Amino acid sequence: MDGDAEWWRDAAVLQIYPRSFADADGDGVGDLDGVTARLPYLAALGVDAVWLTPFQRSPQADHGYDVSDYCDVDPLFGDLGALDRLLGLAHDLGLRVIVDLVPNHCSSAHPLFAAALAAGPGSSERARFHFAPGRGPDGAEPPNNWPSVFGGPAWTRVPDGEWYLHLFAPEQPDWNWRDPRTPAFFDAILRFWFGRGCDGVRIDVAHGLFKAPGLPDLSPADLAAATPGRLRAVPPACDQEEVHALYRRWRELADSYHPGRALIGEVNLDPDRAARYTRPDELHQAFAFGFLAAPWDAAAWRDVGEELLAARVPGGGAVTWVVENHDVVRTPTRYAPGGAARARAALLAVLGLPGGAYLYQGQELGLPEVDVPEAARQDPAWARSRHSRDGCRVPIPWRRDPAGTHGFSPDSGAPPWLPVPEGWGAFSVEAAEAAEAAEADPAPTLHLCRAAVALRRRLHAESVLGADDDVAWEVDDDGRLTARRGRFAVVVAMGDQAVPLPDGDVLLASAPLDAGRLPADSAAWVRARM
Structure with missing residues (x-):
């Protein structure tokens, strides 16, 4: 393409x-x-x-x-x-x-993991994953204290007594990237x-x-x-x-x-x-x-x-x-x-x-x-x-x-x-x-998204915006957040009241303005005039 x-x-x-x-x-x-x-x-x-x-x-x-x-x-x-x-x-x-x-x-059903289970302790097949003996009497405790992201221990024991590592579910054994x-x-x-x-x-x-x-x-x-x-x-x-x-x-x-x-x-x-x-x-x-x-x-x-x-x-x-x-x-x-x-x-x-x-x-x-x-x-x-x-x-x-x-x-x-x-x-x-x-007001989120993506693309094409722009962030006492990129600003009213907008042309807003002010819980794009 x-x-x-x-x-x-x-x-x-x-x-x-x-x-x-x-x-x-x-x-x-x-x-x-x-x-x-x-x-x-x-x-x-x-x-x-x-x-x-x-x-x-x-x-x-x-x-x-x-x-x-x-x-x-x-x-x-x-x-x-x-x-x-x-x-x-x-x-x-x-x-x-x-x-x-x-x-x-991978999955515990992956052929390479199935081969590791069949091959047994010390095998090259098990070296593709993280198998280890357990701790404590008869190796009945996991090899370390790592928890799974999904809750519980990050280890499961297999019938021959070894344990394998899975940072997520037991059905998701971790690959050994040092192999x-x-x-x-x-x-x-x-x-x-x-x-x-x-x-x-x-x-x-x-x-x-x-x-x-x-x-x-x-x-x-x-x-x-x-x-x-x-x-x-x-x-x-x-x-x-x-x-x-x-x-x-x-x-x-x-x-x-x-x-x-x-x-x-x-x-x-x-x-x-x-x-x-x-x-x-x-x-x-x-x-x-x-x-x-x-x-x-x-x-x-x-x-x-x-x-x-x-x-x-x-x-x-x-x-x-x-x-x-x-x-x-x-x-x-x-x-x-x-x-x-x-x-x-x-x-x-x-x-x-x-x-x-x-x-x-x-x-x-x-x-x-x-x-x-x-x-x-x-x-x-x-x-x-x-x-x-x-x-x-x-x-x-x-x-x-x-x-x-x-x-x-x-x-x-x-x-x-x-x-x-x-x-x-x-x-x-x-x-x-x-x-x-039906030109509903406010416009549906789908309309807002389409308009924002199209305008974003145009502003990049016109070099008004760049992927690596610096941003100057401002927070006001009324809960207003402003992120300035040169002449372009994103304003978000994150407090409980409408806030004033910077001087310039309002290119797009997530809600209708209230006497020129940005309502609470809404955002706008503003472009300063030359």
Whole structure:
């Protein structure tokens, strides 16, 4: 696909969770042909690329993040032909496609792990993973005190008495990246997807591949901080120096293609550590997670923004902003009260900051978190830690139908894999487009998103904005946050009152202005006059 070789620096990307996006075959689970059928919608949204979470072969113990064959499509989602159709139409529409790579761990059903179990202690097969004898009487205690991100210990014992490491679920054994066979194995996987036409990979747990030699215990302080869901709190299990040589190797591989392929890392570390992964010869991008944890507070957002931008490496990757993904509570619920308005403002804010912006499917519709009934929850973290991510993964509503699947599946199809709540059709694409046609005020979130992405692209094309712009952050006593990029400013009213706007032309706002003032819980883009 032709175009800007560094498209990723200021790209707007939409994350697609395939099992919840669109179901073409009627089995109640989204699939690749469903994504392909909806690509014109994504092109109309104006995004530069889509990121597909895992669709490779998997027993689905963690909804695809437990891979049993890295170079094939799981029949649940289609086949390699379905992926080729998706890539072909996406490229015809000017959309790039990023696929998920899961190199920290695989499925316990992976043939290499099955061989390791069969081979026994001390074998070369087990050296591909982290097997170790236990501690205590008869080795009945785990080899160290590491917790799983999903809750409970990060070790499972096998019948011959050894234990294996899994930072996530027991069905997800960690690869041993100190074994020289592992890098070569994944080099071939990257070549497979890049050669098939994928434009980049998002690297799951990119900071977690190498573990500290000897797998030492966590300190008491780190152990106390290692709550479920926080891999960043276990330094011996992640952020080892050797990972940087691996990413330099992968960068050379990615750059050997024409056009080059993009490497995007999930690096859940403090900004100064995460930025090291985006040095000029390593990853192109790493997600900026600070806003995922920040409360709706102007000072907190200023502090996060300043820290993320200050950590940028000269000549390295631009900041990649995100406030929603498939692992966190959706913003209309997370920012309550006033969550729906605040979510619109946050969407406009991250699209107005320098660098890349990753949106999550349904964010452009303002979808709230769903309280999925306990009996219907499928997230493996729920059983281990009582923490469920199912609420942000409920299938997308495409139609307003008062019942049924709201266009997610064919009308004659099976029920969606997660139940949709009553009234879900009010958030549908059809409802948003009807409100847009009726010129509703305020405009639906879908209209706001389309307008923001289009304007963002135009301002970059006109060199008004750049991916590496410096930002001057200001917080006023009335709760107003201002992020200035030269003549362009993002203003967010994060207090409980309307606030004045800087002098200039209001290019876009998430809510109608009130006598020229920006209402509480809203955002605007302002361009100073010459």
